[in-house]
Amino acid sequence: MISYYQCLNFIVEIIIVDTRNTTELARELGRCLIEMRNFLRQYIQAKIKEHQMDISFEMIEIMACLWNKDGINQQEIADIVIKDKSSMTYLVDNLVKRNMVSRKVDADDRRNNLIYITKEGRLLQKKLNPWILEMYETAASGIQKTKITQSIKVVKKMSENLKAEKGLVIIM
Amino acid sequence: MISYYQCLNFIVEIIIVDTRNTTELARELGRCLIEMRNFLRQYIQAKIKEHQMDISFEMIEIMACLWNKDGINQQEIADIVIKDKSSMTYLVDNLVKRNMVSRKVDADDRRNNLIYITKEGRLLQKKLNPWILEMYETAASGIQKTKITQSIKVVKKMSENLKAEKGLVIIM
């Protein structure tokens, strides 16, 4: 049960109104997003440098996909990390060179290159996972879960709005 | 005055709890950010292509800074668009080539290159501004102002958390 004061707190917070219009706010949110993304990248890159590891932030993004689900194809990875499939060719090439993953042609659909983590890739996971976790814990510290959830909803809604509009453009 | 039902609505929305932990939510927010950013870029790039204009999204970002405040130096622009200063050399070079801006050495501090919009740059502004506005209006449509404000707060807090941590790393 929520107390009267909690309720009041919520409402007060909601009532404090920004004088800028929605468009300006959307702009600022966009800018904040880039900034945060950069801090995330810098956070990991500092760790990479500190430990003198031969891997890039972008390659780690791909590894993180595979730690979650091994043996997916390049297009699936591209969709998750939101990059072009030709970037995948480039980055997976580099990961193969570093013995972090291996390409295997899918027997069921020979168009697919299934990407599997190697033993060395697993070692990397053991080393990196605590850092990534730590990074997100740092990022999220002192923020209520519900607020993050709300923010995700807002950003997703914006993406959907833009996606829908893009669809229209294609039709026209 | 907020009605009982409005109050209830706020609370209900806040109470719907995501089962994932904060860290996972922070991760998802990060991913959403990239996606939204990509849609913004694609939105503008579609317009550029449609009108066969010789300018990139990145250059437009810089122009948008100058439309807001003309005659700032390259470092100031870099801070606003959150890019390296060497990227500024590259992008401003390209804008100068296209006659959109001009570099002028600051008489008061000869280290500064002050960047001014040219007449052609003003024409571009007239053409592009409605699109950018339209884009953000599209993005923000159907979202309450207060929710965007809240999201900005969340993302800024995360950036601050990461910035503070980075500071520590430098000390150590």
Added chain:
DNA sequence: AATTATTAGTTTGATATCATACTATCAATG
């Protein structure tokens, strides 16, 4: 069964990004 459309991946080329090292200028300190 043949044709067409779709999908996964690669190649290539243009662009953008950033770290690093460098020059030039200004500021601060002794």
Added chain:
DNA sequence: CATTGATAGTATGATATCAAACTAATAATT
């Protein structure tokens, strides 16, 4: 006023990004 430190910008090289054109394999349609 000389030295040291900080700041703005540039040059360079390595990496990453994406669009477009392409090949190969599969799915859908006739």
